[in-house]
Amino acid sequence: MQERIKEVADRIKELRNILGISIDDMSGYLKVGREKYLRYENGEEDIPASVLYEISRKLGVEMSILLTGETPRMHYFTVTRKGKGVSVERRKQYKYQSLAANFINKKAEPFIVTVDPNKTEVQTNSHPGQEFNYILEGSLKLIIRDNEIVLNEGDSIYFDSSCEHAMVALNGRPAKFLAIIM
Template identity: 80%
Template sequence: MQERIKEVAARIKELREILDISQESMASDLRISQDTYRRYENGEEDIPASILYEISRKLGVEMSILLTGEAPRMHYFTVTRKGQGVSVERRKQYKYQNLAANFINKKAEPFIVTVEPKPESTPVHTNSHPGQEFNLILEGSLKLFIKDHEIVLEEGDSIYFDSSCDHAMVALNNKPARFLAIIM
């Protein structure tokens, strides 16, 4: 996994340098500290999927190029077989599988996300990114924290929200929760 983090970081650095964008500008646009950005780009720290998505937008490339080093090739459709999505383990508490990594010019990023249960009932870290997000619970139960709201979602429930608001989630009942997340 550490090697994969370094490969993604190297692709980001190379593209940023080709485009003549400074690390300071990237950090500012991503609303993170310059130190945090440098750790991401040096492969010293895992990059959250939401930040990776914003980096891809800033660099003008598909997120899959950063993840795999290959350009998407599909123009009309792409099929992702069960369990075969491109793995994006960008946050320790969540596991992501990108379901459309091979489609060109996506208007949204669809993921299957797995949240493992933890002893804490409240999240340690929140997340935010520009845009909107749709989540549909496929398995388990999830407590979603959005700003000062706590919402419990059960299998089959869904939520659509402004993802620029601080948000996080925890799996409930000591079982993993899986959901479809579409980031727009």
């Protein structure tokens, strides 16, 4: 996995340099410190999916280019077979599979997300835009600002993803959900 993180980081660094975007401009745009951004770009720290999405927007490329090094080719449709989505490691307790990596000019990023039961401290994140989550398996506690919402299989939520949020799998079992980031 570390090799894959380094490959993504190298693509980001190369595109940023080609486009003449400074490290300070990129870290400012992402609202992360310069040192943290450099850890991302040097492959020393995994890049959260939400940050990767914002990096792709700043660089003017599809997120899948950063993930795979390949340009999306599909204009009319794309099919992702069960379990074959492009994997995105976000945090140790979250596993993402991109469901439309090969579609060009997407208006949203759909993922299947698996949240493993977590014994460590819950870490919140935020990113520009909106997010829709539909629970496929298990139970999930979604924390948005000071609110805790328990979602079970078949439940869904739509929220402003610029608000600090986090997900916790409940009952000692993984939770799996469809996430669409817009």
